[in-house]
Amino acid sequence: MDFNDTPEEAKFRKEAFEWLKANAELKEGPKDSWRASSEEEGLKEVKIWQKKLHEGGWACLHWPKTYGGRESTPIERVIWGQEVSKFKVPGGYLEIGQGMAGPVMMMYATEEQKERYLPPMATGEEIWCQLFSEPAAGSDVAGIKTKAELDGDTWTINGQKVWTSGAHFSDYGILVTRSDPSAPKHKGLTFFFVDMKSPGIEVKPIKQISGGANFNEVYFTDVKIPDSQRLGAVGDGWKVSLTTLMNERLAVGDASGPDFQEAFSLARGQDLNGKLAIENDAVREKLADWYCQQSGLKYAKYRNISALSRGETPGPQSSITKIVSGNKLQEIANFGLDMLDSAGILRSDEEGAEQSMYQYGFYGAAGIRIAGGTDEILKNIISEQVLGMPQDMRADKGLPFNEIPTGNK
Amino acid sequence: MNFEFSADQMQLKDIARKFLEKEEAVKRARNVLEGEASYDEDLWAQIIEMGFTATAIPEEYGGLGLGYLELCVIAEELGRSLAPTPFSSSVYLATEAILNYGDDSLKQAYLPGFASGEKIGAFAHSESNTSPTEANINCAYSDGSLTGTKIAVVDGDIANTFIVTANNGSGVGLYLVDSSSEGVEITEQSTLDPSRSHASIVFNNSKAIELNSDWSNVQNLLDRAAVLFSFEQLGGAEACMDMAKEYAMGRYAFGRSIASFQAIKHKLADMYIAVELARSNCYYGAWALSTDAPELPTAAATCRVSASQAYHECSKENIQTHGGMGFTWEFDCHLYYRRCRQLAANIGSQAIWKDKLIGSLERANQI
Numbered sequence: 001m002d003f004n005d006t007p008e009e010a011k012f013r014k015e016a017f018e019w020l021k022a023n024a025e026l027k028e029g030p031k032d033s034w035r036a037s038s039e040e041e042g043l044k045e046v047k048i049w050q051k052k053l054h055e056g057g058w059a060c061l062h063w064p065k066t067y068g069g070r071e072s073t074p075i076e077r078v079i080w081g082q083e084v085s086k087f088k089v090p091g092g093y094l095e096i097g098q099g100m101a102g103p104v105m106m107m108y109a110t111e112e113q114k115e116r117y118l119p120p121m122a123t124g125e126e127i128w129c130q131l132f133s134e135p136a137a138g139s140d141v142a143g144i145k146t147k148a149e150l151d152g153d154t155w156t157i158n159g160q161k162v163w164t165s166g167a168h169f170s171d172y173g174i175l176v177t178r179s180d181p182s183a184p185k186h187k188g189l190t191f192f193f194v195d196m197k198s199p200g201i202e203v204k205p206i207k208q209i210s211g212g213a214n215f216n217e218v219y220f221t222d223v224k225i226p227d228s229q230r231l232g233a234v235g236d237g238w239k240v241s242l243t244t245l246m247n248e249r250l251a252v253g254d255a256s257g258p259d260f261q262e263a264f265s266l267a268r269g270q271d272l273n274g275k276l277a278i279e280n281d282a283v284r285e286k287l288a289d290w291y292c293q294q295s296g297l298k299y300a301k302y303r304n305i306s307a308l309s310r311g312e313t314p315g316p317q318s319s320i321t322k323i324v325s326g327n328k329l330q331e332i333a334n335f336g337l338d339m340l341d342s343a344g345i346l347r348s349d350e351e352g353a354e355q356s357m358y359q360y361g362f363y364g365a366a367g368i369r370i371a372g373g374t375d376e377i378l379k380n381i382i383s384e385q386v387l388g389m390p391q392d393m394r395a396d397k398g399l400p401f402n403e404i405p406t407g408n409k
Numbered sequence: 410m411n412f413e414f415s416a417d418q419m420q421l422k423d424i425a426r427k428f429l430e431k432e433e434a435v436k437r438a439r440n441v442l443e444g445e446a447s448y449d450e451d452l453w454a455q456i457i458e459m460g461f462t463a464t465a466i467p468e469e470y471g472g473l474g475l476g477y478l479e480l481c482v483i484a485e486e487l488g489r490s491l492a493p494t495p496f497s498s499s500v501y502l503a504t505e506a507i508l509n510y511g512d513d514s515l516k517q518a519y520l521p522g523f524a525s526g527e528k529i530g531a532f533a534h535s536e537s538n539t540s541p542t543e544a545n546i547n548c549a550y551s552d553g554s555l556t557g558t559k560i561a562v563v564d565g566d567i568a569n570t571f572i573v574t575a576n577n578g579s580g581v582g583l584y585l586v587d588s589s590s591e592g593v594e595i596t597e598q599s600t601l602d603p604s605r606s607h608a609s610i611v612f613n614n615s616k617a618i619e620l621n622s623d624w625s626n627v628q629n630l631l632d633r634a635a636v637l638f639s640f641e642q643l644g645g646a647e648a649c650m651d652m653a654k655e656y657a658m659g660r661y662a663f664g665r666s667i668a669s670f671q672a673i674k675h676k677l678a679d680m681y682i683a684v685e686l687a688r689s690n691c692y693y694g695a696w697a698l699s700t701d702a703p704e705l706p707t708a709a710a711t712c713r714v715s716a717s718q719a720y721h722e723c724s725k726e727n728i729q730t731h732g733g734m735g736f737t738w739e740f741d742c743h744l745y746y747r748r749c750r751q752l753a754a755n756i757g758s759q760a761i762w763k764d765k766l767i768g769s770l771e772r773a774n775q776i
Contacts, residue, residue: 001696288763292715296686299693302412383674390669
């Protein structure tokens with residue numbers, strides 16, 4: 001039992017680190033991370049960095065080389081992630097395309113389409129979004145209603161999508177629609193990719209509880225999509241969706257925000273009732289619980305990396321990580337604000353200020369526990385797919401979709 | 410990265426598991442619980458025969474000279490099967506105390522006996538219903554003899570060798586007392602888990618051998634043992650999760666398997682999360698113990714807290730999943746519920762280990 005690389009892993013790690021060192025700036029500390037002044041600025045910097053990665057052969061590590069990838073093994077992706085986290089490099093914007101749209105295009109698009117769309121996705125020139133959830137179809141995502149009707153070689157799309165990250169700056173999107181409302185829920189779906197500049201698409205930002213707007217509503221009014229942009233057979237949209245949902249759960253990982261170390265430092269410097277907070281037993285107990293959770297996730301990850309290193313399939317770590325880290329963040333954020341006593345209600349937007357870190361965690365954790373699979377859906381996945389327990393009885397099984405009640409009544 | 414037990418270690422684990430299943434260790438735990446015996450002598454003899462007590466003792470002292478990783482996988486299986494023997498007291502505590510703090514002649518005199526099972530050890534530490542500290546330990550040592558009273562000594566009425574904490578006037582350290590010494594009075598105590606024997610012990614000017622130790626060594630002994638106890642707790646927790654799942658799958662209510670209800674599924678998912686976190690932390694503890702890492706105090710407290718929490722969660726929710734049947738004497742759920750409490754009490758409370766964890770992190774973070 002050790003934490004050491006195999007000789008091949010060590011060689012890859014060295015190669016990755018040296019390329020990064022020549023092309024990016026090392027972080028001065030764990031909190032020294034890249035931050036853009038605005039979304040436009042961030043997008044610009046991400047595109048420049050992605051182009052550099054691609055030129056160096058470090059874009060989309062797991063993709064085939066033909067489409068701009070590196071054909072790396074899963075363990076090499078992990079090592080790359082560890083090395084890149086030491087550097088102050090731009091991130092975000094591209095994950096949905098490269099992590100979810102890319103794999104689905106590789107599985108279902110024609111060779112000609114792959115050659116046209118995948119390389120610009122790898123270089124960061126074109127950005128993709130994912131158009132799945134709807135107002136009446138969240139956790140029950142197969143309950144979507146956006147209508148697709150075929151006339152000749154052209155589909156007409158009408159409906160509304162929601163929670164679409166990055167729709168306002170995306171060039172293309174992957175889209176699931178209902179092509180047959182009289183078929184049972186999972187049977188009548190059809191999957192497409194769509195040009196986000198198509199006439200009839202309207203993107204409206206959603207204001208979140210944090211005041212920010214990372215997500216959008218996307219309205220489709222008589223949007224035309226050629227049948228050649230259909231992915232998978234007509235009526236097979238659910239099967240195609242599952243490919244991307246699996247990838248989504250892999251992509252959404254550890255909740256970002258204050259963790260044990262931040263709470264521990266805070267308690268060691270913060271006065272509480274005339275003593276340092278760290279001397280308070282209630283504080284020590286909470287800190288110990290968070291440390292154990294953080295440590296458990298860290299070593300679960302190491303166990304998974306070890307499995308990858310041996311060429312085995314890793315366990316369901318990502319579901320556990322999201323449940324535990326989302327809830328931990330919510331508690332730590334609440335603790336951080338509580339440490340300020342009555343002043344914990346005061347808003348501080350000063351960048352980098354300790355208080356604002358806990359404020360962001362306070363809002364953000366509530367979203368993390370929902371995005372990419374709610375805690376409840378993830379627990380269903382653990383109990384069904386890991387423990388082998390039966391699915392819940394479904395009231396809508398076998399019924400034609402248009403006879404099933406959906407949404408809010 | 411190779412953060413996993415080796416194929417040989419996993420094979421040893423499998424051997425231990427199959428052996429304990431074949432010998433129906435759980436049924437034996439029930440027999441001890443219901444009967445007069447303090448432990449299962451036949452199972453203990455077989456465990457010795459398997460070489461488990463000799464695992465981490467060096468060959469020069471009659472042991473197998475394997476490592477702590479091997480002992481960890483055995484501990485997990487003993488925990489899973491509720492094996493009613495003095496293994497933990499004798500191997501994790503007494504053997505370790507002599508191995509780490511005895512001089513060579515003491516090791517020569519005692520360790521071969523611990524390896525062969527002729528010696529059975531127990532750790533006598535608690536004196537009252539509060540956690541032992543260097544200030545509140547009243548057992549006193551002077552001039553080769555020890556006087557004082559210990560309570561809730563696990564396996565106290567089975568052991569022939571006691572490792573005792575006592576104050577010699579300048580601080581608290583570890584002492585060895587043979588049960589055959591003059592002035593040793595052992596009284597069995599009744600407990601919440603009668604599948605494991607406990608006793609109070611009075612030492613009255615009893616002959617004692619001083620180990621080369623002070624209070625920090627007492628803590629080190631507890632840290633080392635905590636990793637091994639955590640593996641027992643992990644095994645027990647996982648057994649409860651498996652029992653709960655199996656029962657839920659086969660129990661029908663409202664026309665369907667209760668395992669199809671989200672209330673039950675989410676309960677099982679919570680158990681699974683607790684077990685996975687505990688297992689990962691136990692591996693961290695195993696790594697620290699087996700490599701003598703400076704992180705041992707942190708790793709030991711982390712796995713102890715995490716495994717205690719997992720076992721508590723799983724043993725109580727296992728009863729809940731079984732409904733009324735889980736509350737009966739007939740079903741095995743209560744055996745695990747009792748053992749969970751016994752193991753949680755054995756080397757100190759959750760609050761103390763949490764405090765130790767934060768304390769060790771404070772020391773590690775000092776600049």
